[in-house]
Amino acid sequence: MRLIHTADWHLGRRLKGIDRTREIAGVLQQILAYAIEWEVDAVLIAGDIFDVPNPPAYAERVAYEFFCGLQAAGIPAVAIAGNHDSATRIDGLATLLSLAGIRALGKPRRGDDGGVITLETKSGKLCVGAMPFASERRMLDAHALWTQDEVVQRQSYREIVADLFADLTQGFRGDRVNVLMGHLAMDGARLAHSEVAYYTRDTYALGEQILPPEAQYIALGHIHIHQQIKASCPTYYSGSLIQIDFGEAEQEKGFCLITVEPGSPAEVKFIPVACQKPLKVIWCQGDTLDDTLESYQYYPGFLKVMVKLDSPQLGLADRVRQICPQTLQIQPIYPEAMVNSGERIRDGNSFDPIEEFRHYYRERLETMPDPLVVQEFQNLYHKLKEKNPG
Numbered sequence: 001m002r003l004i005h006t007a008d009w010h011l012g013r014r015l016k017g018i019d020r021t022r023e024i025a026g027v028l029q030q031i032l033a034y035a036i037e038w039e040v041d042a043v044l045i046a047g048d049i050f051d052v053p054n055p056p057a058y059a060e061r062v063a064y065e066f067f068c069g070l071q072a073a074g075i076p077a078v079a080i081a082g083n084h085d086s087a088t089r090i091d092g093l094a095t096l097l098s099l100a101g102i103r104a105l106g107k108p109r110r111g112d113d114g115g116v117i118t119l120e121t122k123s124g125k126l127c128v129g130a131m132p133f134a135s136e137r138r139m140l141d142a143h144a145l146w147t148q149d150e151v152v153q154r155q156s157y158r159e160i161v162a163d164l165f166a167d168l169t170q171g172f173r174g175d176r177v178n179v180l181m182g183h184l185a186m187d188g189a190r191l192a193h194s195e196v197a198y199y200t201r202d203t204y205a206l207g208e209q210i211l212p213p214e215a216q217y218i219a220l221g222h223i224h225i226h227q228q229i230k231a232s233c234p235t236y237y238s239g240s241l242i243q244i245d246f247g248e249a250e251q252e253k254g255f256c257l258i259t260v261e262p263g264s265p266a267e268v269k270f271i272p273v274a275c276q277k278p279l280k281v282i283w284c285q286g287d288t289l290d291d292t293l294e295s296y297q298y299y300p301g302f303l304k305v306m307v308k309l310d311s312p313q314l315g316l317a318d319r320v321r322q323i324c325p326q327t328l329q330i331q332p333i334y335p336e337a338m339v340n341s342g343e344r345i346r347d348g349n350s351f352d353p354i355e356e357f358r359h360y361y362r363e364r365l366e367t368m369p370d371p372l373v374v375q376e377f378q379n380l381y382h383k384l385k386e387k388n389p390g
Contacts, residue, residue, distance in 0.1 A: 001123040001177050004035055005256040007046035007221025008240040010084065012059035014051075015245055016328040018302070023276045025062040027241045030273050031255055032069045038257070040075060041121035046221030046238065047082025047133060047183030053089065064100075071100040076119050080132040081106040082183040082221055083199050087132060108134045108164055115164070116171035124262070125176035129168030129215070133183040133199075133222070134161055162210040169214040177260050180215040183222045189237065192224035193247040197352060211235060217258055217266035224248055226256075226270055234266045242275055246304040246329065249279040277301040284308065293323040304329040353381055 009028070013020045035043060049063055070077055079102055081090040090106030097104045108131055109115040119126045165180065172178040185200040187207050200223070211218055213232035220229065225248075226239035238256045243249055254273045260266035278301035284292045286309045296303060305320050309332050313319075317330050357369070357377050369377075 001042075001121065001126065001260055002038060002040040003042050003044055003126075003177075003179070003217075003258040003260070004031065004040050005044045005046065005181075005217075005219040005236065005238045005258055006031060006241065007183070007219075007238045008048045008082070008224055008244075009045075009063070010048055010051040010240065010244060011062055012051040012055040013244060015302070018328060020242060020244075020277075021059050021062060023242050025065075026276050027253070027273045028062065028066045032066060032073075034255075034257075034271065035070065035075055036073045039122075040257075041123045042119055042126055043070060043075060043077040044128065044179065044181050044219045045077060045079035046181050046219050047080050048084045048221060049079060049082070049090075050085055052084065053086035067097065067100045067102045070102070074101075074122075076101040076121065077103070078117050078119070078128045078130060078181065079104045080130050080181060080183055080221075083133040083135070083196065085133075090132075103128075105130045105132050108132050110164065111168050111171050115168050118171070118176070125173075127171055127173065127176050127178045129165070129171065129178075129180045131161075131164060131168065131180070131182035131184070134164070158206060158210060161206060165210055165212050169212045172214050175262055177262055178215055179217045179219060179260075179266075180212065181219040181221075184220065185222055186220070186229045186235075189223045189229060190225050190227055192240070192244070192251065194224050194240075194244040195222065208232075216260050216262075216264065217268070219256070219258075225251065226254065228268075234268050236268055241273070242277075243279040246279055246281055249281045249304065275301070279304070281306060286310065286313065289319070290323060293320060296324055299324070299326060301326070303327040304331070306331050306333055308333045310335065354378055 009024055011021055011024055050059055067077065081087045087106035090104050094104040094106070103117045105114065111129065115130055117128045117130055168180060184206055185204045187205040191200055208229070208231050211231045215233050218231060218233060218235040220235065220237045223237045224240040224244055225237065227237050229235040229237065236256050239253060240248065242253055243251055252272050253275060254271045257269045257271050258266045280299060280301060281304045282292065282296060283306045286307055289307060303324055303326055305324070305327050307316065307330065312332065316332065320327050320330050354374065357374065
């Protein structure tokens with residue numbers, strides 16, 4: 001049996017005002033062509049189909065055209081919601097998507113309630129234990145959130161996720177290919193830092209012990225770098241389809257091709273795809289800026305230009321874009337002394353709202369916030385992020 005494992009499409013994604021959906025659509029057409037050429041038995045889509053819970057119509061059209069292409073080729077698929085998707089929206093569309101041979105799951109469910117999906121493929125039965133993104137605030141009840149400390153909450157959440165995974169394996173049988181699929185963060189995974197930071201650490205960073213050994217392959221989404229995860233069976237992140245932002249600049253993108261038969265571990269091959277607009281970060285010195293930029297004047301993708309300066313320069317952005325109009329971000333880098341004097345230089349990709357909240361207290365109120373105040377700010381912030389992630 002041959003399977004394609006892909007994830008983290010982020011249709012509707014914008015980078016500094018530039019819509020990336022056309023690039024993503026181009027990659028999906030590459031994947032569809034591969035699926036047809038190799039006569040794959042099914043496609044696994046491990047979450048974050050869209051970049052926001054309420055995606056624009058053109059982003060939805062790209063996803064549905066891909067699904068219709070699979071249907072025309074007689075290739076079924078299983079798709080789960082990620083933390084960027086609306087679980088309710090995905091569940092609401094599930095019946096319609098099933099008409100195109102797409103089995104979609106928005107919220108985590110136990111195996112006997114739809115969490116285990118069995119497909120009849122041309123190469124035999126495929127059993128997929130599907131685990132969409134599991135929000136801590138949906139998994140834990142209100143009493144636990146108000147009365148348990150963070151350590152106990154983390155342990156409770158991990159126990160629930162481990163129990164759900166174990167339950168999904170109850171539908172596994174020896175005469176079929178058995179696969180688990182989840183949208184989650186594994187402890188020790190290499191981050192691209194384009195992921196939403198809160199959902200990749202602390203409570204959401206799960207240990208390998210939660211992954212059941214009964215699966216022949218575990219298909220993961222959420223982390224944007226393709227990589228293998230240490231586990232008792234082959235476990236991989238397929239990674240994002242394009243370089244989502246400059247934290248992923250120059251990374252190779254693609255999908256996983258899985259070859260597997262009942263009773264044996266899967267064989268996994270990473271298949272690279274062509275990027276229409278590759279991202280690149282350029283480091284420049286202020287006094288040689290023009291010479292450095294000229295060598296990237298015709299770069300086909302998008303640029304982030306880091307300029308080392310002794311002091312601020314008026315017109316820097318115009319100067320850079322006059323030579324390289326494909327530059328989306330310009331970041332001046334000043335001497336350490338300027339940073340230490342109180343002028344904080346932020347990298348938007350590493351913005352931490354909780355730390356910024358603490359910094360406000362230190363700088364403006366000259367005191368440290370009470371831990372309960374920080375916790376309430378964190379709760380409020382993440383409630384809002386769940387409604388509009390990214």
